[in-house]
Amino acid sequence: MSTTLKPAPVSVASIPLTHGHLPRGAEILVGVVAAAAAGLFPLLLGWGLVAWVIVSVILFIVGLTVWSAIVETRRSATDRMVTALVWTAFGIALVPLVSLLWTVVSKGVPAINSTFLSYSAFRTSLDQPIGIYHAIVGTLVITLCAVVISVPIGIFAAIYLVEYGKGNRLARGITFLVDVMTGIPSIVAGLFAFSMFTAFFGAGYRAGIGGAVALSLLMIPIVVRSTEEMLRLVPDDLREAAYALGTPKWRTITKVVLRTSLGGIITGVTLATARIIGETAPLLLIAGLTTRTNVNPFEGFMTTLPVFIYSQFQKGTAADFELAWGTALVLVIIVLLLNIVARVIGKIFAPKTGR
């Protein structure tokens, strides 16, 4: 058809569209060479493993960048250097996490056996084994009480802030105070709970519920903030759709807004729970320390896992240390389970797209 069209004139000095490329697997090659070259230092100078890894990484980044700058363009060299740096940063960030998990697991596993989880630290005879049953019960009871106190207050406060306050002076004030509360040191929360219970029930009142109050002081701001974010994510379109059907405001909030953001809210609450379950300081003050199992949060001392770890380290014998590491492992596992539960629940309640 378009036979009259001439081919486009070939430009002599055309823009270069191709340039040299490093061979495939260049990163691996440079990595091996860098590791081998860095290996000379430990051999000749007697440096340790850490120094070897650090030197290898530096050699790798420099080598890859220089090689790429020679063969490829400047832009590719920058790209390779920044990519390598980002991966290095990622690796450094992982080091403490992996190291911590490894330490807890390797030191904690030997302590764990059937009596460890089912006996309390209260002995009725000298040959009776010591366990952490009392601390597990204490942790669960105190955390449950804290959740029961915090969740309604936190969610209702967030509903006020998002649905009713809408940036008026009171709402802005509350948001500011919540932000301040997020930063309260936990020991201050413990002191507050301690003095409050002293004021109400007389000097020396110590019980699990006091610990729960102190923990809920730490938990409420987290619940408020996460719920607030989730409620703000619900599009106004949905609220308007509900209003246009003649739905009253409170039903719109309960049946549409909360229902839509339920997954996120539950995830936030679970993560807040995981955050407070490891608190030690306020519980040392108000919940006391005991070796017996106590399920009543309103009477008697109550020990939680972190407090038990602390008290074992204070005692300082090898057997006590082993118990402490075992307890730490149990605590980490509980937090891990809470995180997994949060993710699963978030998935289940997330709005379905059906695609």
Add this chain to the structure above:
Amino acid sequence: MAKSITVDDLDIYYGDFLAVQGVNMTIKARSVTAFIGPSGCGKSTMLRSLNRMHEVIPGARVEGKVMVDGQSLYDNAVDPVAVRRQIGMVFQRPNPFPTMSIYENVLAGNRLNAKKMKKAEADEIVERSLKGANLWNEVKDRLGKPGMGLSGGQQQRLCIARAIAVEPQVLLMDEPCSALDPISTSAIEDLIHELKSDYTIVIVTHNMQQAARVSDETGFFNLKAAGQPGQLVEFNNTQKMFANPDNESTEAYISGRFG
């Protein structure tokens, strides 16, 4: 069941900002009335004031009267929630509830108001509403699937089904086709023709051909001048409006010589 609406010297404010000024019109029962005009001239604001939806925005208020079959919408004794049950609304962007299935979306108006009903009755409402919205044949085998899984045009028809499931007397549509392709648009226009026999319909549109196709009467809104409130320039029979409008600026806008 359809009702007529009389608007008498209506001023609409957002806080201190006067958005629309001095509107007078009569919307006939069982007819389609279209609002046209440039962006930002107050068409949607006007539409939302007809079922007190604009009050959802903090600081929004009106002065003047809106009468539905002789009853003033803005009397102190009138409950806005009750008004919205009588006067339904379909929005520009389809907004099915993401946590609900197709079936539950259609029943949302009843369920959210905690109306108790038997399964058979609910089934009947769902089928009738979906048939009314021309969606039944496409979704009858997957009523339990999430409403968000439908295509944009289907979602919009689902929203229309949801609006007519509560049997309102007036249906307000705020640019219902602006996010849809021509085929879905045509399906919805057909639907508007069918719904006209039972409902009073008010539609805001940017598409003048659409206004000419679907409406019996048309209102042209425009800003008095830049920075001035919007006003109703002309309200007339659609055929007259598009053939021989009374107002010069209407003709300029309709023929594309706007400015």
